[in-house]
Amino acid sequence: MLRKQTYDELTEVLSEADLRGVRECAERMLADLGAERQVRERTVMVAYGGGKDSAYMLAFVRAVQLLIAREYGDTFTMRVVTMRHAGMPYAVMANVDRSYQALRLYDDPDCELLLVDGNEVNPFHVDRPQSPEVVERNRTDILMTGHRTFADGRPTFCNACNFSVAAAFGLAAAYDGGVDMIVTGDSPQEQRSYFLWICRLARRLGVRLPERGESGSVSFGSVLSVIDDIAAAYFADIHGTGAKTEIAERRVEARVPRRLSFFTIYTDTAYASGDHWELLTGYLRFVFDDTAFNFTESDCANPALMAHLRALRCERLYGQRYADGLAEYVEFAINLMRGKQIPEYLIQVMRDRYAGPDAPERMRQAMNAYALDTFGITEEQLVAMVYSPFAERGLGLADYLRVEHPALAAQQERIVAVLNGQRDPDVEESLRAISGLRTDQLRTLYTSTLRPRSGELTGGAMVDLILEGDPHKRTVLTRQDPNGPAVPELISGR
Incomplete structure (x- = not known):
């Protein structure tokens, strides 16, 4: 009865085109799963990140599941997986919970609802506390990457997160006997682009390429295994080759069932949220909660922190007003929103949020509070990131100390000695306070490369290899000196 009621409700809110797509999708899925008689033995996985697009995909696949049950008397098990990171506010979990209630997933024994926190897989519960280990992992990745890129948005927040998504896919697909199929909304062309990106990275890093089976196809496990190798190389570069624990914690699970296949609904429906x-x-x-909806993302608060960091960079490094740097990022991000065909009324929500004379200070306070409450990072430590003073053997250290910490400027020789391996407890404590990083982490930064201020991708640097070909970046004209001309600078974000 609950299934019938849910299906009837979905037929009321889905368009005729969507319902045709549901039927066509059901027929293709049954064929791929191995005929109607075996459908009950099959498990289909859907990733639900809590955003608007994945919410729609969840409803669509639920309609497919219910249609198959109506027509054949039985259906597949639907495993729904949410990967949580520290930047996912409670409002996102609440959206997930409301979707599950509306679709009656909690009441259906053929629905498995999972939450992946780092390396842990648990049944989904809206009030499950955030994992302190995941928060610390995210915090460290942000700081260590931000200090290599002047806190540029995309690498600082997204590089490590993208590896976490792959790891969550592997964990969830292997969990409790595994799954037979993963449903995606990506087109075959997009899937091919991801595959080629992985192969390109593998070649550049000198790691193995995905192996083809006897049929000539590449299994998902083989792809995950290569991503694991890439992740190991990436995190060794970010955290240092001696950071064995950090690297091991970020491994990508590749032991998924060999029977696993991918299934796209791209040809069956359209994603436009409008x-x-x-x-x-x-x-x-x-x-569309104020904490969760930020620019291109409807399930993450970090893009607003990216805007804050850009504004801090313009204020502290370039001598501009904080408001000018914020406005620069807002225009950049709105262009990204338009590129993703986000409805104009949602774009206007963003414009309104950052408009008015009080908005810059309001957003500054809000993002400082968010950074502190979520990651334990202070504004002082955010400012240190935008200077990135420790990388490239302390290339920007003198300017940073002179402007931001004049009391420490006289101790620069002692600081450099610490970065070169000497012990000095007083200096080490001061450095930890202003950066949020341990001494061994600062020493890793000291021997690491630093991206140019222009934002130009240097090609050989690991942090930039990940971003090659990424569409979430633009060249903006900005004044890096208050009295100088506007010069081009490549920035990235979401």
Whole structure:
């Protein structure tokens, strides 16, 4: 009865085109799973990150599951997986919970609802506390990467997170007997682009390429194994080759079932959120919360922190007003939103949030509070990131100390001695306070490369290899000196 009620409700909120897509998708999925009689033995995995697009995909696949049950008397088990990171506010978990309630997933024995926190897989519960280990891992990745890139948004927040997504896929796909199929909304062209990106990285890093089986196809496990090798190389570069624990914690699980296949719904439906507004905000009760909806993302607060860091960089490094740097990022991010075809009324929400004379100070306070509450990072430590003073053998250290910490400027020789391996407890404590990093981490930065201030991708640097070909970057004109001309600078973000 609950299934019938849910299916009937979905037929009311899905368009005729969507319902045709549901039927066509069901037929293709049954064929790929191995005929109707075996469907009950199959498990299909759907990733639900808590954003608007994945919410729609979840509803669509739920409709497929229920249609198969209506027509054949049985259906597949749907495993829904949410990967949580520290930048995912509670509002996202609440959106996930409301979607599960609306689709009656909690009440259906053929639905498995999982939450992946770092290397842990647990049943989803909206009030499950955030893992302190995941928070610390995210905090360290942000600081160590930010100090290599003048806190540029995309590498600082997204590089490590993307590896975490792959790891979560592997963990969830292998969990409790594994799954038979992963449903994606990516087109075959997008999937091929991801595969080629992985192969390009593997070649550049000198790690093995994905292996093809007897049929000539590449298994998901083989791809995950290569991503694991890439992740190991990346995190060894970021945290140092001696950081064995940090590298091991960030491994990507590749032991997924060999039977696992990918299935795309790209040809069956359209993702544009504006076309599914009633389904999202009415039926699923999806809320575009101020903490969760930020620029291109509807399930993450970090893009607002990226804007804050850009504003701090313009203020502290370039001598501009904080408000000018913030406005620069807002325009950049709105262009990204338009590129992703986000509805104009959601773009206007972003414009309104950052508009008005009080907005810069309000957002500054909000993001300082968010950084401190979520990651334990102070504004002083954010400022240290935008200077990136320790990398490249302390290339920017003198300027940073002179401007931001004049009391420490006289101790620069002692600081350099610490960075070169000497012990000096007083200096080490001061450095930890202003950076948020341990002495061994600062020493790793000291011997690491630093991206140019222009934002130009230097090609050989590990942090930039990940970003090659990434669409979330633009060249902006900015004044790096208050009295100088506007010069081009490559920035990235979400």
